[in-house]
Each structure stands twice: as structure tokens, then as C-alpha cells.
Amino acid sequence: MARIELPQNVVPIHYDLDIIPRASALVFKGRSVITVKVLEATSIIVLNSAELEFEAIELRGSQGVRMGTPVMDPGSQRANLHFDELIKPGVYDLAIDYLGKINESAEGLFVTRYETPAGPQHMLLTQFEAVAARRFMPCWDEPAHKATFTVSVAASADETVVSNMPIERTEASESGLRLVRFQRTPVMSCYLLFIGVGKLDRLETNAGGVAVSVLSRAGSAYKGQFALESAVKLLEYYNDYFGTPYPLPKLDLVAAPGGGGFSAMENWGAILYFETSLLINPALSTESDRQRVFVVVAHEMAHQWFGNLVTMKWWDNLWLNEGFASWMENKATDKFYPEWTMWLQSESARQRAMKLDSRATTHPVVQEIESGEQADQAFDEITYQKGQAVIRMLESYVGEEVFRKGVRSYMKRYAYKNTVTDDLWAEMTAAGAKDIKAIADDFTLQAGVPLISVESASNVGDAVRLSLRQGRFGLDPDSRKPLVWHVPVIAASVPGGKAPTSMITSGLDPLQAEVAGALPVKINFGQGAYYRSKYSTESFQQLAGAFDRLAPGDQLGLLYDVWSLGEAGDMPIAAYLDLSRQIRGDAQTVIWSQVIEIFLSIDSLYWDLGGRQRFDEFAIGILKPAFARIGWDRRSDEADNVAVLREQLIGALGRLGDQAVIDEAQRRFAAFLAHPEEPGNLPSSIRQPVLRVVGLRTDLSLYDRLYDLAKAAADPVAKDQYFVALAGARNKDLAARSLDIALGNDPAMATGPTMISRVAGENAPLAWTFVVSHLKELNAKLDAMQRVTFVPSIGAQSLDSGILKQLREFIDVNVPKANKAQVERFYTAMAFRLSVRDQRIPEIDAWLAANS
Numbered sequence: 001m002a003r004i005e006l007p008q009n010v011v012p013i014h015y016d017l018d019i020i021p022r023a024s025a026l027v028f029k030g031r032s033v034i035t036v037k038v039l040e041a042t043s044i045i046v047l048n049s050a051e052l053e054f055e056a057i058e059l060r061g062s063q064g065v066r067m068g069t070p071v072m073d074p075g076s077q078r079a080n081l082h083f084d085e086l087i088k089p090g091v092y093d094l095a096i097d098y099l100g101k102i103n104e105s106a107e108g109l110f111v112t113r114y115e116t117p118a119g120p121q122h123m124l125l126t127q128f129e130a131v132a133a134r135r136f137m138p139c140w141d142e143p144a145h146k147a148t149f150t151v152s153v154a155a156s157a158d159e160t161v162v163s164n165m166p167i168e169r170t171e172a173s174e175s176g177l178r179l180v181r182f183q184r185t186p187v188m189s190c191y192l193l194f195i196g197v198g199k200l201d202r203l204e205t206n207a208g209g210v211a212v213s214v215l216s217r218a219g220s221a222y223k224g225q226f227a228l229e230s231a232v233k234l235l236e237y238y239n240d241y242f243g244t245p246y247p248l249p250k251l252d253l254v255a256a257p258g259g260g261g262f263s264a265m266e267n268w269g270a271i272l273y274f275e276t277s278l279l280i281n282p283a284l285s286t287e288s289d290r291q292r293v294f295v296v297v298a299h300e301m302a303h304q305w306f307g308n309l310v311t312m313k314w315w316d317n318l319w320l321n322e323g324f325a326s327w328m329e330n331k332a333t334d335k336f337y338p339e340w341t342m343w344l345q346s347e348s349a350r351q352r353a354m355k356l357d358s359r360a361t362t363h364p365v366v367q368e369i370e371s372g373e374q375a376d377q378a379f380d381e382i383t384y385q386k387g388q389a390v391i392r393m394l395e396s397y398v399g400e401e402v403f404r405k406g407v408r409s410y411m412k413r414y415a416y417k418n419t420v421t422d423d424l425w426a427e428m429t430a431a432g433a434k435d436i437k438a439i440a441d442d443f444t445l446q447a448g449v450p451l452i453s454v455e456s457a458s459n460v461g462d463a464v465r466l467s468l469r470q471g472r473f474g475l476d477p478d479s480r481k482p483l484v485w486h487v488p489v490i491a492a493s494v495p496g497g498k499a500p501t502s503m504i505t506s507g508l509d510p511l512q513a514e515v516a517g518a519l520p521v522k523i524n525f526g527q528g529a530y531y532r533s534k535y536s537t538e539s540f541q542q543l544a545g546a547f548d549r550l551a552p553g554d555q556l557g558l559l560y561d562v563w564s565l566g567e568a569g570d571m572p573i574a575a576y577l578d579l580s581r582q583i584r585g586d587a588q589t590v591i592w593s594q595v596i597e598i599f600l601s602i603d604s605l606y607w608d609l610g611g612r613q614r615f616d617e618f619a620i621g622i623l624k625p626a627f628a629r630i631g632w633d634r635r636s637d638e639a640d641n642v643a644v645l646r647e648q649l650i651g652a653l654g655r656l657g658d659q660a661v662i663d664e665a666q667r668r669f670a671a672f673l674a675h676p677e678e679p680g681n682l683p684s685s686i687r688q689p690v691l692r693v694v695g696l697r698t699d700l701s702l703y704d705r706l707y708d709l710a711k712a713a714a715d716p717v718a719k720d721q722y723f724v725a726l727a728g729a730r731n732k733d734l735a736a737r738s739l740d741i742a743l744g745n746d747p748a749m750a751t752g753p754t755m756i757s758r759v760a761g762e763n764a765p766l767a768w769t770f771v772v773s774h775l776k777e778l779n780a781k782l783d784a785m786q787r788v789t790f791v792p793s794i795g796a797q798s799l800d801s802g803i804l805k806q807l808r809e810f811i812d813v814n815v816p817k818a819n820k821a822q823v824e825r826f827y828t829a830m831a832f833r834l835s836v837r838d839q840r841i842p843e844i845d846a847w848l849a850a851n852s
Contacts (some may be wrong), residue, residue: 002075002370003314003369003370004121004370004371004372005048005142005314005511006046006048006078006142008039008147008194009038009039009040009042009047010036010039010042011037011039011107011140011145011147012034012035012036012037012038012047012139013035013036013037013091013147013148013257014035014139014142014147014148014149014150014184015032015033015035015139015148015149015150015766016032016033016034016035016149016150016231017030017031017137017149017150017152017740018030018031018032018154018178018179018273019034019151019152019153019154019195019514020153020173021102021124021153021154021155021197022100022102022239023110023111023122023364025104025192026101026111026286027099027100027101027102027106028099028101028102028109028416029097029098029099029100030052030097030098030099030100030135030136030137030311031095031097031098032092032093032095032098032138033093033096033140034094034095034096034138034139035080035091035092035093035094036091036092036093037090037091038087038088038089038090038091038092039089040089041084041086041087041088042084042087043081043084043085043086043087043091044080044081044083044111044269045059045068045081045083045094046078046079046080046081047078047079047081047138047139047140047141048077048078048079048131048133048134048138048139048140048141048142049072049079049134049138049139049380050077050108050132050134050135050137051100051101051108051132052068052079052099052100052137052138053098053100054072054096054098054138054696054712055097055098055099055651056095056096056097057070057081057094057096057097057238057279057636058094058095058096059068059083059087059088059092059093059094059095059320059429060092060093060094060095061091061092062090062311063085063161063426066083066084066085066087067083068082068083068084069081069082069096070082070521071181071666072290072296072452076371076373076580077131077141077373078096079138079348081094084276084427084509087790089146090845095794096138098138099135100135100136100137101783102124102708103133103135103466103779103782105260105749105782105783105784106125106259106261106262106750106783107123107127107132107135107261107449107783107784108125108126108127108128108132108135108136108191108318109124109126109135109136110124110125110127111124111125111749112256112258112749113257113258113748113749114217114258114716114748115584115714115716116217116219116714121198121199121217121427121428122198122357123196123197123200123217123256124195124196124197124198125194125195125196125197125254125272126193126194126195126196126267126272127195127265127272127783128190128191128192128193128574129192129265129565130190130191130372130375130376130378130379131191131340131373131375131819132191132631132784133191133193136193137190138660139190140189140190141190141372141843142189142190142286142314142372143169143189143311143312143313143315143549144189144311144313144314144418145189145190145735146186146187146188146189146311146416146417147187147188147417147603148184148186148187148188148192148784149164149184149185149188149193150168150181150183150184150185151163151164151181151182151193152179152180152181152182152197152740152799153168153177153179153180153195153197153751154173154178154180154628155177155178155180155197156160156176156177156178157178157184159197159198159199159200160197160198160199160200160202160215161195161196161197161271162182162194162195162196162197162200162215162252162254162369163182163193163194163195163196163270164182164185164188164192164193164194164248164267164268164269164270164626165182165184165248165250165269165622166182166183166211166249166250167180167181167182167251168181168182168183168442169181169185169386169521171176174737174744175176177284179692180402185268185269186247186248186282186416187266187416188268188308188311189311192266192267192268192308193267193270194265194267194269194270194272195731196215196252196254196270197254198217198764199217199218199219199786200215200216200217200218200254201215201216201217201218201219201220201225201411202214202215202221202235202261203221203222203225203228204228205228207231207232207235207236207728208235208239208245209237209249210235210246210248210249210250210251211249211250211251212228212235212250212251212253213228213233213250213251213252213253213293214227214228214231214252214253214255214278215252215253215254215255216254216255216275216278216279217465218255219242219454219800220255220275220279222276223255223279223280223682224253224255224278224279224280225279225280226280226290226293226294227273227279227280227293227297228253228348228843229251230294230297230298231292231297233299233336234298234301234332235251235295235301235336237321237332237336238301238302238304238305239755240409241404241407242305242374242407242408243407243411243412244305244309244408244409244411244412244415246304246305247309247415247565248269248304249270249664250269250272251269251271251301251304251312252269252272253273253297254272255272255273255274255275255278255279255421255665256272256273256274256275257274257275257748257829258274258275258277258715258721258748258750258751258753258755259274259748260274260786261751261782261783261784261785261786261790262783262785263276263277263296264277264278264296264299264300266300266303266304266307266308266325266446267298268304268850269281269304270517271300271301273300274297274299274420275716276289276635276717276720277293277296278296278297279293279717280293280552281684281715281717282684283679283810284687284717284718284721285668285683285684285717286643286647286684286685286686286688286689287634287640287643287644287647287685288643288644288647288685289514290640290828291333291340291342291640291644293338294332294333294337295329295330295333295342296329297328298328298329298332299325299326299328299828300325300684301334302324302325302328302329302521302846304659305323305411305555306325306328307321307322307324307325308322308694309415309416309480310410310411310414310415310416310418310419310486311417311418311419312336312419312420313418313419313420314379314416315364315369315372315375316366316367316368316369316378317419317420317421318369318375318379318383318422318778319365319366319383319384319387319444320419320421322379322384322386322387323365323382323383323384323386323387323390323391324387324391325396326385326387326388326725327388327391327392328344330342330346330388334429337640339639339640339641340640340641341552341588341589341590341641343392343553344386344494344552344553344556344588344590345410345590345593346388347527347556347557347560347590347594348593348594348597349381349384349385349558350388350389350530351564352381352383352385353381353382353385353386353388353389354383354449354530354532354564354582354594355475355564356380356825357382357386357447357448357450357479357819358381358449358473358474358475358478358479358564358568359468359474359475359476359825359828359829359832360476360478360479360828361468361821361825361828362382362447362448362479362822362825363382363445363447363551363821364445364446365382365383365386365387365390365443365444365445365643366421366444366445366843367382370436370795370818371818373818374402374818374819375820376481376784376785376788376822377702377788377818377819377821377822380719380822382447383552383830384621386443386761387444387753389530389544390440390443390444390530392528392771393443393488393528393530394428394433394436394439394440395530396490396526396528397436397439398428398432398433398434398436399486399742402428402431402433403428403431403433405429405431405432406424406428406429406430406433407427407562408414408598408693409427409430410424410427411840412429414428415544415662421440421444425437425440425441429565431756432728433785435486435504436604438571439485439488439504442484442485442486442487443485443530444711446473446483447818448472448473448530448829449472449473449531450468450470450471450472450473450483450485450487450505450530450532450534451470451471451472451473451531451532451533451534452467452468452470452487452505452523452524452531452534453468453470453471453532453533453534453535453753454466454467454468454533454534454535454539455467455468455469455536456538456761457520457521457535457536457538457539457542458519458826459518459519461516462486462513462516462517462518462523463515463516464493464514464517464518464519465512465513465514466491466512466513466514466515466521466523467510467511467512467582467610468505468510468511468512468513468523469486469508469509469510469821470484470485470490470506470507470508470511471508471564472533473531473568474568475568475832476832477568478514482508484504484506484507484508485506486504486505486506486799487504487506487529487531487532488502488503488504488529489502489503489504489505489523489524489529489531490502490517490523490524490525490529490699491513491515491521491522491523491525492517492521492522492525492529493501493515493516493517493519493520493521494519494520494543494546494547494550495517495518495546495549496521497517497519498515498516498517498524499516500515500526501513501514501515501782506750506767508600514724518541520539520542520545520546520552521538521539521543522543522558523555524557525554526551526553526554527553527554531583532564532565533557533561534561534570534571536564540562541557542557542573544575544578544579545581547579547583548582548584552587552588552590555587555588556585556590556591556594557593558579559576559579559580559594559598560593560594562575562576562579563576563598564839566840567836567840568647569839571688572843573843573844573847574682574844574846574847575841576598577618577844577847577851580599580622583595583819585625585626585713586629588695588797589639589641589642589645590641591622592626592645592648592649592782593645593648595623596623596648596649596652599622599623599652599656600652600655600656601617601629601654601846603613603615603616603619603656604797604799605799605836605837605840605841606831606841607764607799608799608800609837609841611841611844611848612671613657614766614845614848615848616852618656618848618851619652619656620653620656620657620658623649623652623653623656624653625645626645626649627649627650627653627661630642630645630646630649631646632646632650632664632668632762633683633685633686634683634685634686634688643685645684646686646689646690647685647686647688648689650665650686650689650690650693651689651692654689654693654696654697655693655696658756660784661693662697665689665690665694666693666694666697668681668690669682669690669691669694673705681723687703687721688721691706691722691725692724692725692728693787694706695724695725695727695728695729696728696729696730696762697730698726698729698731698734699731700734701750703726703729703731703734703737706722706725707726707741708720708728709722710722710723710726710746710747711746716748717749719747719751720751720754722757723741723746723747723751723755724751726738726741727741727742727754727755727756727758727759728758728759728761728762729762730762730763732763735759735762735763735766735767736770737739738755738758738759739755739756739759739766739770741755742756742759742772743777743778743781744756749781750781752781753778753781753782753790754776755785756771756778756794757771757793757794757797757805760794760797760798761797764794764795764797764798764799765798765803765807766798766801767794767797768795768797768803768807771790771791771794772791772806772810775791775814778790778791788815788816788819788822788823789822789823789826791810791814792807792810792811792815792823792827793826795807795810795826796826796827796829796830798830799833799834803829804834805829805832806825807826808827811824812822812828
């Protein structure tokens with residue numbers, strides 16, 4: 001595949017930008033003076049531009065001033081600037097006056113609107129990743145074209161203006177506005193530039209000489225205290241871990257109302273977050289919200305090094321940004337909050353990546369991206385979650401100290417530069433990470449999931465002799481085609497007391513190994529490697545019998561492997577149900593979270609089938625004792641993860657039909673309606689799950705009450721909670737009403753798509769018919785990434801085989817060729833779920849009948 005890049009004969013050195021926004025008219029005026037270096041004589045300068053209207057072009061240099069003529073190519077999002085004379089090699093200033101659009105979805109320069117007691121307000125913000133900087137300024141919108149930036153923005157006196165660097169000066173501008181000019185940035189890629197304008201409050205502190213702030217809409221600053229404290233901790237930790245101090249004088253965390261197809265964006269020195277990913281409202285936020293804020297802050301701050309200081313050369317190596325930030329978010333969280341067991345919590349996301357990676361529509365971690373316009377397709381769970389899983393496996397294999405030494409060397413060598421994946425492995429190897437490249441290449445340059453099978457295991461003296469065979473785990477014929485990996489395998493005797501055995505499997509022939517201790521033996525001990533584990537019937541029975549003696553991570557790994565192998569038909573699916581009955585009430589909370597996840601998945605497979613009630617009764621019987629242990633009300637001495645499990649259990653038991661939970665949720669909500677001034681009637685710890693249970697089972701009268709609460713709520717988080725709750729109604733008439741509301745003006749723009757997804761969770765065929773009938777209105781509420789994937793994602797939630805055919809037709813007709821691979825996964829996911837329902841639900845029914 002030939003990569004489509006800008007010509008290399010002219011490169012940017014510095015951008016000097018003047019921006020005058022007119023939010024009321026959704027336009028802005030811009031002037032960009034770009035210092036460029038001409039490397040080869042040319043009469044045409046080619047750069048990126050999308051939906052910008054050029055008014056004047058001048059090229060200034062030693063040969064005087066020349067006027068340019070633009071020839072726009074909307075298809076390739078390029079502007080070809082023609083000059084009458086040949087431009088000789090040298091340094092020039094390219095000045096362009098232009099007009100641009102302010103968008104109402106999160107791309108380029110965009111506006112987000114919100115309500116306040118004083119009336120409607122708005123913020124102006126920028127979002128440039130992957131290739132939307134060209135919607136804000138004419139530029140070389142490719143990560144390898146790093147440059148410095150100075151920015152000036154016109155704003156009113158009561159507005160705060162934020163950019164990557166501190167303010168240099170403020171001066172008078174036209175029409176009574178002031179012009180805020182910022183200091184020059186370091187060398188960086190275009191997509192990391194940021195501008196924010198609005199009526200903001202600032203919560204600020206100093207951390208080792210760096211000014212750290214949370215900026216949020218007026219009146220919300222107090223909600224940023226946890227994020228600010230977290231940022232200070234993380235800054236010190238990252239400075240030490242990376243061995244390179246944070247290089248900017250300030251770090252702003254900017255909270256924006258609304259939302260988009262992402263949670264946050266790592267702009268250097270001015271990270272953009274949507275409010276739910278940064279702010280904690282004591283009256284509305286749950287423990288899971290608080291944990292999520294820390295994780296997202298940790299992720300985006302890790303990017304200040306991995307991504308911003310050192311940047312991938314092209315989008316095919318995006319995983320160097322996202323895989324490492326995803327790995328570091330868990331590593332940092334585990335450092336400060338080990339009781340959250342974040343590595344175990346993150347296993348669910350890794351398993352989603354493995355499911356994607358087990359289909360023909362997968363791709364390597366390092367994937368081919370033909371053009372910048374295709375870069376959005378790289379932002380998926382293979383890049384993020386498989387990426388972080390591979391990194392964790394490699395760190396475990398070479399050791400934490402050697403791995404960190406390699407990271408530090410990489411940061412120092414490539415600061416302010418661009419890299420490819422091999423640059424990282426070279427630094428790791430130099431740091432002493434033996435054989436890392438062979439393992440890393442197998443897991444990053446080829447797609448798929450290894451399958452390590454224990455074909456036999458027998459006691460031999462004081463050891464266990466294993467026969468292991470490597471294969472490939474797949475969910476369709478293409479994904480089962482043989483591949484070979486160098487797979488690090490750690491095996492250990494479950495009785496314990498003996499050191500685990502480490503080995504490498506690297507071929508299709510069986511590997512004979514001995515493990516100290518006695519049977520049974522667990523492979524992928526510690527659940528640190530990226531592969532599926534399969535056991536012979538005898539070995540599995542022995543391991544299942546010792547389930548209580550497994551560490552939580554190994555319990556979790558066994559549960560996920562057994563379920564996945566059962567789905568694929570590689571072992572009886574009933575084995576998972578048997579295991580679920582062995583889980584003790586005091587099991588690690590993340591184990592119960594896994595069971596909830598799978599039970600709800602099975603429940604959804606019963607759509608439009610008989611037998612659902614029998615399964616739901618079984619699931620309630622397993623989950624209810626766990627809920628009885630923790631109860632409805634949070635105790636002051638309980639672990640944080642118990643509070644998270646409470647949220648999950650209320651939601652799951654309410655969906656599965658546990659009448660006691662439904663009645664209590666409705667009772668508590670009624671008490672809240674009668675006395676909303678009493679926070680104890682609906683405390684934040686259970687507010688969201690209670691609202692969702694109430695919304696799921698709502699009738700018309702209660703639906704109207706939720707709708708009134710949503711419209712009247714002043715806090716945008718509370719407003720979203722009500723709208724999302726009512727969108728979960730199972731009643732089809734109410735669900736249809738929610739779809740109409742979602743495209744109206746009552747919810748925030750970004751809330752509408754969330755509501756539609758929520759409707760699809762209970763009424764997928766209804767949601768599908770609605771979205772394909774309202775594409776134009778829907779696309780106006782979606783950002784660039786969502787426009788490609790959102791509608792197929794709604795169809796894929798259905799279990800109607802007729803919709804599978806419609807989804808095929810929709811993709812064939814509506815999805816551009818460049819995005820086909822990205823979207824095909826929704827079709828294959830739906831087809832697989834239909835096959836699982838057809839083939840596995842009868843197995844589950846038979847097991848339930850035999851084990852009632």
C-alpha cells in the first residue's frame with residue numbers, strides 16, 4: 001500500500017497565528033504566517049486545508065513579496081499554492097489570510113453550549129487529532145512535520161483564553177475585544193495545538209515549578225479538586241519514571257461541557273477533557289466515576305511524554321502513543337491506588353481487544369494507514385488495549401528496571417522528534433532487554449491471538465511434566481489460519497510454594513517442560529501475557545477443582561478463557577456456568593464484575609427467545625448473595641471497589657428482573673422525588689444505577705417525570721443522567737419517544753447519540769430503523785470518528801437476522817472504501833453473536849434444565 005503524504009520539498013518551521021472567532025455566526029477569521037524552509041526549487045507549495053476560504057496569500061523572502069493563487073482539492077484536503085516564479089531553496093514567510101467554520105461537533109474549532117441560571121453560555125475549543133488541524137489553519141497536518149507555534153486569540157474581557165503555553169501579553173483589539181498572545185511552544189506536531197475560550201474558573205497549584213490548573217465553566221471549580229490533586233501526584237511520578245522532566249512551564253486540564261466520540265485529548269500543556277472525565281460532583285458522582293477520572297487523567301498526562309515529547313512518524317505507529325498511554329494509566333493507578341486492582345479491572349478491556357483480534361477483520365498493532373484521512377480507523381481497541389497488553393507482557397518478560405531503563409533512553413534520544421516502533425526496541429535492547437524484538441515483532445506486526453494448549457500434565461517426582469502446543473485462537477476460518485509467535489509462557493503449580501517456570505513457545509511442535517510442584521498447573525500464571533489458554537479435559541477438571549486456591553488474576557483469566565473457548569465451540573459452554581457456581585461470596589470484587597459482564601451478555605442473547613426467565617433466575621441466584629453481603633448503603637470503612645461492585649450489582653439485578661432490587665430502587669427514587677433536598681434519599685454512590693433501573697422499568701407517568709427532571713436540571717451531569725436513564729426504557733413506545741427526544745434540542749448535542757445507544761441496548765431493531773431514517777440529523781451531532789462507526793454500531797447490537805442483511809447493505813452503500821475495514825468488524829461481530837445464540841443457547845438451556 002503506497003502511503004499518501006505531502007511533498008517533502010517544503011517544510012514548516014514556525015506558525016504565527018491570529019484568530020478572531022465569531023461564535024454567534026459560527027465563523028472565524030484567521031491569519032497564519034508560516035515560516036517555511038524550501039528544500040528544492042518549486043513554484044507550488046502544497047499543504048493541508050479543509051473547509052477554509054483563502055482571502056490572500058503572500059510569500060516573503062529575500063526575493064521580495066510574491067502573491068500566490070490557491071487551487072483547492074477538497075477530496076485530498078489539500079491546497080496547492082501556485083506562484084508565478086520559481087521559489088529557490090531558502091527560508092520564507094508564507095502569510096495566508098483566511099476564513100473558517102466553527103463546528104458544532106468536536107472537530108477543528110468547535111462550540112459547546114450549556115445552560116446556566118443566568119442563561120445559555122458557550123465555550124470555544126479545538127480538537128485536531130487525527131487530521132482536523134487543517135480545519136483550523138492551513139498547515140502540514142502530518143505528525144512528522146513538527147514546528148513551533150505562537151498564537152493570538154481575540155476574546156471579550158470576561159472570557160478566559162487558554163492555549164498550550166502561558167500568556168505572553170494582552171493588548172486591545174478590534175470592536176472592544178482584547179487580543180491574548182501566548183508564548184512560543186516547543187517543537188510539536190499540529191494535532192497537539194489547542195485553543196479554548198470561555199467564562200472559566202481556575203483551580204491552580206504549583207508542582208515542582210510547573211503551574212498546574214483545572215479550568216472549568218464558572219461555578220464548577222470545586223469539582224476539579226480531585227483531578228488537580230491527581231495531576232500533581234502523576235506529574236512527580238512521571239518525571240521520575242521517564243527520567244525527563246515535564247518540559248513546559250504549565251499544565252492546564254480544561255473541562256468542557258458536552259461530549260464527543262472521545263473522553264479527552266492530550267494537547268501539550270492544555271489537555272482537553274469532557275466534564276464527566278475530569279470533574280467530580282459529590283452529589284452526583286459515584287466511586288466508579290472517581291476511579292475513571294484518575295485513569296483518564298493518568299492516560300492523558302502520560303501522553304505528555306509518549307506522543308507529545310516523542311511522536312510517531314506516521315499514523316501506522318499510533319500505538320506508540322495510545323498503547324503506551326493505556327499501559328501507563330494502569331501502571332500509575334496501581335502505584336497510587338493498589339486497592340483498586342486496576343490491572344484486574346482493565347482485563348475486561350483487554351478481552352474486548354482479544355475478541356476483535358480473533359476475527360478476520362482484525363489488523364496488526366502496527367497497521368498500514370494509507371493517508372491521514374484514514375487515520376481515524378487506527379483508534380480502536382487493538383491499538384489501545386492489545387497495545388498495552390503487549391507492553392505489559394514485554395515488561396514482565398524483561399523486568400521492570402530494564403524496561404524503564406529502555407523507556408528513559410528512548411525519551412532522551414528522541415525528545416522533540418518522531419519515531420517508528422523499531423526505534424523503541426533498539427533502545428530496549430541496548431538497555432539489556434534480551435530477545436525483546438523477536439517477541440515484540442510477532443505481537444505487533446502480525447494480527448491474531450495465540451492459543452497455548454496444555455495437552456497433557458502429569459506428576460513426575462516433585463515436578464509436573466507439561467506438553468504444550470501453540471496454535472491460534474479464532475472465531476472464523478480466516479482467523480484460525482496458522483501463525484507462529486514467540487510467546488512468553490509462565491506456568492506454576494496451583495498448590496503454591498514453588499517458583500513459577502518461564503519458557504518461550506516458538507513453533508507448532510509440542511514443547512515439553514517441567515514445573516516445580518504438583519498438579520494442577522496454571523499457565524499464563526499471573527495473567528500477564530497476551531494469549532488464550534486451553535487445557536485438556538483432565539487438566540481443566542483439576543484446575544476447576546482448585547478454583548478457590550487460584551489468585552484473583554488467575555481466576556479472572558480462567559473465567560475469561562473458558563467463556564471465550566465456550567463461545568467459539570472449543571469447549572462446552574456449560575463449563576463457565578459450572579465455574580460461576582464455585583465463586584465464593586467474598587471473592588475479589590473484580591471476579592464478580594466479570595461474572596456480571598458475562599451474565600448480562602448471555603441475557604442479551606436471549607432476545608426474542610424463550611428460556612430467558614429461567615436463565616435470569618439462575619443468574620439472580622448466583623449474584624444475589626454477593627449483593628446481600630454489601631447491601632444498598634455505602635459504609636465509611638468499606639473498600640472503594642466494593643462501592644463499584646454495588647453499582648454493578650444493582651444495575652445487573654435490576655436488568656435481570658430481581659423484584660426486590662427493582663422495588664427498592666423505585667422506593668428510593670420515589671423518596672427522592674418527594675424530598676429532593678434530602679441527599680440521603682438518593683446518595684451519589686447509588687444514584688446512577690438506581691436511575692437506570694427505574695428508567696428500564698418505567699411507565700408513562702414516571703417517564704414524564706424523568707423527562708421533566710432532565711429538562712429542568714441546571715447541572716449538565718444531572719441532565720445527562722436523567723436523559724440516559726429514560727432512554728433505557730424497555731417499553732417500545734417510550735423507547736421510540738426517547739429516540740425523537742435524542743435528536744431534539746432538549747439534551748446536549750453529545751447526549752443525543754448516547755441516548756440512541758442506550759435505546760439500542762433494549763430495543764435494537766427500533767434504534768436501527770430510526771438511525772438509518774435520520775442520517776442527516778444524526779450526523780450533525782456526531783464528530784468525524786463517530787460518523788463512520790456510529791450507525792453500524794447500532795445495527796450490530798441487534799439479534800435480528802434481517803437486520804444483519806440490512807447492515808451489510810448499509811456498509812456496502814454508505815461507508816467509504818477507506819473506512820470499510822474499520823466498519824466490517826461490526827458486521828462480523830453481529831454475525832458471530834447470532835451464531836453464538838443459535839449454537840450455544842441450546843447448550844445453556846440443556847445445562848439449566850439439568851441443574852435447576
